[in-house]
Amino acid sequence: MLFNTYQFIFIFLIPTVIIYLSIPREFKIKFLILVSTIFYSLWSVEHLLILLSSIIINYFLARKLENSILNQRFLLFAIISLNLLPLIYYKYSLFLTFSESSPILPLAISFFTFQQIAFQFDIYKKKQQVKSFEEYLFFILFFPQLVAGPIVHYKELIPQTKEKNWGEYQKDYFNMGIILFSIGLFKKVVLADNLAPIANYAFANIETISNYDAWLGIFAYTFQIYFDFSGYSDMAIGLALFFGIKLPINFNSPYKARNIIEFWRNWHITLSNFLRDHIYIPLGGNRVTLPKQAINILITMAIGGIWHGSGWTFIIWGILHGLILIISHRFNWFKIPSPIAIFLTFFSVLLLWVIFRADNLSDALSYYTILFNFQAIPINIEFNEILLLSCSIIIFFLPNSLSISQYLKAKPKLHWYHSLFVAILFFIALKTLALAPAQTFVYFNF
Amino acid sequence: MSIKNFILFLFLTAILWVVTIFGQSNNPTLMSQWIFDAYNKKEQTAKKIKGKKVIVVAGSNALFGIDSKILSSYFKLPVVNDGVNAGIYLPLILEISKRIINKGDIVLAPLEPNMYSYNHKVGVQVIDYLFARKPLFFWDLSFKEQFYILWHIEFERIWKGYNYRGGSPLTAGFYGAFNIDQNGDQINTSLKFKNQGMFKDLERHHKNPEHYGAEFSTEALGWDYLEKFVSWCNKRDVKVIFVPATLMKHPSYFNDPIEKEFYDKKIIDEVKKRGWTFIGKPHNYMYDSSFYFNTNFHLTQKGKIMRTRQLIKDLKSSLKK
Numbered sequence: 001m002l003f004n005t006y007q008f009i010f011i012f013l014i015p016t017v018i019i020y021l022s023i024p025r026e027f028k029i030k031f032l033i034l035v036s037t038i039f040y041s042l043w044s045v046e047h048l049l050i051l052l053s054s055i056i057i058n059y060f061l062a063r064k065l066e067n068s069i070l071n072q073r074f075l076l077f078a079i080i081s082l083n084l085l086p087l088i089y090y091k092y093s094l095f096l097t098f099s100e101s102s103p104i105l106p107l108a109i110s111f112f113t114f115q116q117i118a119f120q121f122d123i124y125k126k127k128q129q130v131k132s133f134e135e136y137l138f139f140i141l142f143f144p145q146l147v148a149g150p151i152v153h154y155k156e157l158i159p160q161t162k163e164k165n166w167g168e169y170q171k172d173y174f175n176m177g178i179i180l181f182s183i184g185l186f187k188k189v190v191l192a193d194n195l196a197p198i199a200n201y202a203f204a205n206i207e208t209i210s211n212y213d214a215w216l217g218i219f220a221y222t223f224q225i226y227f228d229f230s231g232y233s234d235m236a237i238g239l240a241l242f243f244g245i246k247l248p249i250n251f252n253s254p255y256k257a258r259n260i261i262e263f264w265r266n267w268h269i270t271l272s273n274f275l276r277d278h279i280y281i282p283l284g285g286n287r288v289t290l291p292k293q294a295i296n297i298l299i300t301m302a303i304g305g306i307w308h309g310s311g312w313t314f315i316i317w318g319i320l321h322g323l324i325l326i327i328s329h330r331f332n333w334f335k336i337p338s339p340i341a342i343f344l345t346f347f348s349v350l351l352l353w354v355i356f357r358a359d360n361l362s363d364a365l366s367y368y369t370i371l372f373n374f375q376a377i378p379i380n381i382e383f384n385e386i387l388l389l390s391c392s393i394i395i396f397f398l399p400n401s402l403s404i405s406q407y408l409k410a411k412p413k414l415h416w417y418h419s420l421f422v423a424i425l426f427f428i429a430l431k432t433l434a435l436a437p438a439q440t441f442v443y444f445n446f
Numbered sequence: 447m448s449i450k451n452f453i454l455f456l457f458l459t460a461i462l463w464v465v466t467i468f469g470q471s472n473n474p475t476l477m478s479q480w481i482f483d484a485y486n487k488k489e490q491t492a493k494k495i496k497g498k499k500v501i502v503v504a505g506s507n508a509l510f511g512i513d514s515k516i517l518s519s520y521f522k523l524p525v526v527n528d529g530v531n532a533g534i535y536l537p538l539i540l541e542i543s544k545r546i547i548n549k550g551d552i553v554l555a556p557l558e559p560n561m562y563s564y565n566h567k568v569g570v571q572v573i574d575y576l577f578a579r580k581p582l583f584f585w586d587l588s589f590k591e592q593f594y595i596l597w598h599i600e601f602e603r604i605w606k607g608y609n610y611r612g613g614s615p616l617t618a619g620f621y622g623a624f625n626i627d628q629n630g631d632q633i634n635t636s637l638k639f640k641n642q643g644m645f646k647d648l649e650r651h652h653k654n655p656e657h658y659g660a661e662f663s664t665e666a667l668g669w670d671y672l673e674k675f676v677s678w679c680n681k682r683d684v685k686v687i688f689v690p691a692t693l694m695k696h697p698s699y700f701n702d703p704i705e706k707e708f709y710d711k712k713i714i715d716e717v718k719k720r721g722w723t724f725i726g727k728p729h730n731y732m733y734d735s736s737f738y739f740n741t742n743f744h745l746t747q748k749g750k751i752m753r754t755r756q757l758i759k760d761l762k763s764s765l766k767k
Contacts, residue, residue, distance in 0.1 A: 171448070178452055383602075416451055423455035427463070434597050 001042045003235045004188050004433065012039065017242050021169050028167045029138050032243060036143035040107070047106035050086065055140050058083070058116045062123050062130045076124045080117055087113045095310035108147045110307060112140055114274055115151050121278055128154050135161075144239035148232055150250045151270040157245065166244045175414060176405060177241030182426040183401055184234030189429045191391060192228035193436060195220040198384050203357055206366050212377055214370040216384055221357050222350045223391040226255065229268065234401045253400045255349070258341040260324045263349060275304050297329075298322040308356070313364060317356045324348055467599055470607030471581035477571065477606075478578040483615045483623035484509075484530045485542055488630040492526045492546035500525040500552045502630075503543040505532025507691040508556050510744035513754040514629030520758045521552070527630035529556075531621075532743070533571035536564040536668050537591075540675045541583055553679060553686045556757075558743065559658040559693065559728070562713055564668030566591045573599050577607060588667065620740075635739045636747040644740040648694070651742040652735055655696040659708030664716050676722055688717050689760070690728035692753050694735055694742035726760035 001008045016035050023031055041048045061079045068075055088096070090105050119139075122128035130136070135158050145152055160166060202209050202217020209217065233250035240247045254267035264272045283296040298319055305318020336344070354371070358364035399407065408414060474482070492499070500521050502508045508529025518525040528543050536557070547553065566588065573595055576584055584592060616622040627633050679686050699705050709728040717724040737749030745753055 174449065178449070416455075419448070419451035420455045420459075423452055423459050426452075427456055427459040431463070431597065431601075435600060 001039060003232070003239070004185060004429075006430075006433065009430075013239070013242075020167075020243060025167045028243075029134060029161060032143075033134070033137050033141055036138075036141040036146060039143040040141070040146060043107045044104075047104075050106050051108070051112060051140075054083070054086065054112065054116065055137060058120070059130070059133055059136045062120060062136075065120060065123050066130050072124060076120060079120050083113050083117050083120075092306075092310040111145075111147065111149050111151060114271075114307075115140060118151065118274055118278060119154050122154060131158065142240070142243075142245070144236040144243075144245075145247055148229070148236070149268075149270055150233060150236065150248050151274050152247060156248060160245050163244075168244070170244060172409075173241045173244055176408065177238045178426075179408065179418075179422050180234045180238030180241065180401055180405065182238075182422045182429065183404070184231040184236075184238060185429040186425040187227040187231030187234065189432045191387075191394070192224050192231055193432075194387055195224035195227065195391065198387075199224055199357065203359075203363070203367070206358075206363050206370070209370060211370055211373055211375040214367060216388065218350060218354055218357075218367075218371065219388050220384070222255075222353050223388065223395065225353065226251075226395065227391070230401070237401075249402050251400070252402050253395070255346050255395050256342055257345050258336075258338055259328045259345055260321065260348065261328050263345055264321075264325070271304070271307070275300050279303055293329075294326045297325050301325065312361055313355050313358055316361070317352055320352055320355070464596055466604060467577065467596060468581070470604055471577045471584075473578060473607045473610065474613040475574055475578040475603075475606050475610050476612055478575045479612065479616050480619070480622040481531050481534060481571075481575060482579050484621075484626055484630075485528075486615075487623040487626055488526055488528050488530075489546055491628055491630060492528075495524045495526070498523055498550045498552070499548075500554060501543065501547055502527045502529055502554045502556065503539065504529045504556045504691060505534075505539065505558050505561070505743070506530065506632075506741075507532065507558055507693070507743040507745075509626075509630070510632045510635060510739060511692045511750050511753045512556070512631060512757075513750050514627075514631050516751065516754045517554075517758065518629070520761065523552070525629055529630070531571065532558045532561070533569060534575045535568055535572045536561045537587065537671050538572060538575060538580065538583065540671055541580070541586070544678065547679065547682065547684055549682045549684070551682075551684050553684055554689055554757075555686060556689045556691045556731075558691045559656070559708070559713065560661065562668055562672075562716070563658065563661045563663055563666045564671070565663075565666050566594050568595060568598075570600065570603070574603060577603075591667075631750070632744075635745070635750065640739060640746070647740055648735050648738055648742070651694060652696065655698045656693070656742070657705070659702070659705035659712070662708050662712055669716070669720075672722075673720070676720075686722065687761075688722060688724040689757060690726045690731040692731045692733065692743065692745055692749070693728070694738050695732040699732060700729065725764040726757065730756055730760070 001012060003009075012035075020028060020031060037048065040051060058079070061075075061082070065072065065075050065079060086106075087109055090103050090109055093103065119128065123130060136154075138161070139152070139154050139157050140146070142157070198220035199217050202213055202220070205213075230251040237247045237249065248270055250269050252266040252269065254263050257263035257266055280296055280300040283299060284292060285296065286293060288296065301318040301322030302315050303318070305314040305316070305321070308314045308317075351368075351371075354367050355361070355364045358367055408418065492501070500517065500523050502512050502514070502517075502525065506529060508527055509531075510529075512525075512527050512529065514525040514527045526546060528546065530539075532539075539561075543553070568591065576595065577599070584595070587595070615624075617624055625633055676686050693699070699709060713728065714724045731753060733745070733749055733752065737745055737752065739746045739749075
C-alpha cells in the first residue's frame with residue numbers, strides 16, 4: 001500500500017491512529033507490529049515471509065554475536081554475508097549473470113538489510129544490547145520507515161517507546177505529523193508525479209529529442225527524484241510522529257550544498273551515514289595515506305551506487321561522485337563565492353543524474369551528446385517550464401521541511417494561518433490524487 | 447494549530463474550491479465549442495420542421511454513421527441526426543436531445559455500447575461541457591455524480607474557464623458545425639479525406655479492442671437515465687426505438703464469450719425486459735476497418751450508407767411483424 005493513496009490515508013492510517021490512541025500502553029507496540037505486518041503483506045505475502053525470516057534469523061544471530069567471546073569478527077562477517085546473500089540474489093542475480101531473468105525484488109529489501117547490518121555492527125561494537133524480540137520486530141517492521149527508510153538505529157527508535165508520555169496523544173507531535181505528512185504528500189503527488197512524465201519522455205526518446213527537451217528532461221529528473229524521495233521521507237517522519245516516534249531527518253536542502261561533500265551530508269542522510277560508518281571508516285577512513293583514502297572513497301561510493309540498483313550505470317554514477325568527493329577533499333571550495341559554488345555543485349549533481357537515470361551507458365553517452373549540442377532555445381513558456389521554474393523556486397528559495405519543523409517548534413503557539421496553509425497543501429494533494437493513479441516512489445525500486 | 451482547525455480549514459478549502467468552479471460556469475471553452483456549434487445547428491434544423499419527425503439520439507457513431515436523407519425516404523418523415531459526441535456521455539446526450547423532441551416524434555437511439563454501462567465516472571469532456579454550456583444540469587445529476595465531478599475537475603480546466611476569450615463558432619478543423627449538413631450528418635468523410643494519421647489511428651483501435659461486455663451491468667446508473675428518458679418520451683407520445691451502434695469489427699467481439707454474449711443478448715434482453723423496443727443485432731453493424739474513417743465508431747461515407755441500409759432493413763423486417 002502506497003502512502004499516496006486514498007486507501008492508505010482513509011482506510012489504513014486514520015483507523016490505525018484512532019485505535020492506537022485508544023488502546024492501553026502495553027498493547028501499543030504489539031498493535032503497531034500487527035498493523036505494520038498487514039501493511040507489508042498488502043504488497044506481497046510471499047515477500048513478508050522473506051522479511052520475517054530475515055528478522056528472526058538476525059535476532060538470534062545478534063544474540064549469538066553478543067554472547068560469543070571467540071571469533072566475534074568472523075561471526076560478524078558471516079552475519080553480514082548472510083544478510084547480503086538474499087539482497088545479491090534478488091537484486092543482482094541478473095547483473096552478475098547468475099540467472100537469465102531477474103526475480104521480483106522484495107519491497108524494502110535494501111532498507112531492512114542495511115538496517116539490520118547496522119544493528120549487528122552496533123552489537124559487535126558493544127554500542128547496543130539485544131533486547132526483547134518484540135522490540136526488535138517493532139524496530140524493523142514499524143511501517144512508516146519500513147519501506148524506504150530513513151535507515152534507523154535501534155538506539156534512535158526503541159528508547160522513545162520507554163518515555164513516560166509515549167503512546168499518549170501529544171498535540172505537538174500530532175501537529176508536526178500533519179504538517180510534514182501534508183508537505184510530503186504535496187511534494188510527491190503534485191510536484192514529483194508531474195515532473196516524471198517530462199523526464200520519462202526525454203529518456204524514452206533519446207534518439208529523437210532536441211537539445212532543449214534533453215535539458216528539460218534532466219532538470220525534471222533532478223527535481224523529480226528529490227521531491228519524490230524527500231516527499232516520502234517527510235511523510236514517513238510525519239507518520240511516525242502520529243505514533244509518538246521521531247525519525248531522523250533524511251534530507252536537508254542537498255541542492256543548496258556548496259560542494260559535493262556537503263551534498264552527501266544532506267542527501268539521503270541516513271544512507272550516507274551508513275556508508276560512512278559501516279564501509280568508509282572500517283576501510284580506514286581518513287586515518288590512512290591519501291591514495292588509500294581516495295581508494296576508500298571510491299569503494300564506498302561504488303557500493304553506494306550499486307545499492308541503488310544493479311547495473312554499470314549505478315556503479316559508474318557512484319564512482320564519479322567518489323571522484324568529485326576526492327577532488328573536493330583536496331580543494332578549498334570555501335574560497336569560491338557561495339552562489340557560484342552552489343551552482344557548480346548543483347550542475348555536477350544534475351549531470352551525473354543522466355548516468356543514474358539512463359537505461360545503459362550507451363544511452364547516457366547519447367544523452368550527454370544531445371545536452372551539449374547546443375541549439376537555439378524556443379521561447380514558449382508552457383506548463384512544463386512553469387512547473388520547473390516553480391520547483392527551482394521551492395528548492396532554492398523556500399525553507400525546507402526541516403526548517404519549517406524547527407520554525408514551528410520554536411513558536412510558542414501555532415496560528416490559524418499555519419492550519420490554513422497545511423489544509424490547502426493537503427487538499428491540493430488529495431485533489432491531484434483523484435486525477436492520476438498513485439505512482440510508486442522512485443526509491444521503492446532501490 | 448489544532449486538528450479541529452485543520453479539519454475546519456480543509457472543509458473551507460473544499461468550499462472555496464466549489465465556489466471557484468461555479469465562478470467560471472457558463473464561460474465557454476474551446477473544447478466544448480464544436481459540440482455546442484453542432485447541437486446549435488441541429489436545433490435550427492429541427493425548429494424549421496413542422497409536424498412529426500425522426501430524431502437520431504446517440505454520440506458520434508450516429509453523426510458519422512447515419513445517412514439522414516436515406517432514412518428519411520424510408521420513414522417518409524424528416525430526420526434530424528442529433529448524434530454529436532459520445533464523450534459527453536449518456537445523461538447530457540439524453541438531456542440535450544429533449545430540446546428538439548416534440549409530441550409524436552420518433553426517437554431512434556443507436557447508443558454506443560458503453561452508454562448502457564454508464565456509471566457515475568464521467569470523463570473530462572462531460573465536465574468541460576457541463577460547466578461551459580449547461581451548468582444548471584449539474585443540479586439534476588445524482589449526488590454521487592456531482593461529487594465525482596467536483597472532485598475530478600482539473601485545475602487546468604478551471605484556469606481555462608476563467609481565461610478563454612473565444613466563444614465564436616469554429617470555422618476550421620475537422621469537427622464542427624461547418625462540417626455537418628442540414629440534417630446533422632457529418633460530411634467530407636469519403637476516402638479522399640482520409641489521411642495517414644487516420645489510418646494509423648484505426649490500426650491502433652484495432653489492436654486495442656473495447657471490452658464493453660466486461661463492463662456491462664444491469665444495475666448501472668445509465669439504465670435509470672434511460673428509464674427517465676423513455677418515460678419522458680412516452681408522456682409526449684414519442685416512440686423510442688433502440689437500435690445498434692456501429693463499431694469496428696474485431697474477432698474478440700465474436701469469439702470472446704463475454705463480449706459475444708454482451709452484443710448477442712445482454713443489451714437486447716435488458717432493453718426488452720424493461721418493455722422497450724430494440725431492433726437489429728449489434729454484430730450486423732460491425733464492419734471491417736476499411737469502412738471506418740478515423741475512429742472505431744466513425745464510418746466513412748460508404749460505410750454510412752451501408753449502415754443506414756442495414757438499419758432500414760432491420761426496421762422494415764421488425765416493424766412488419
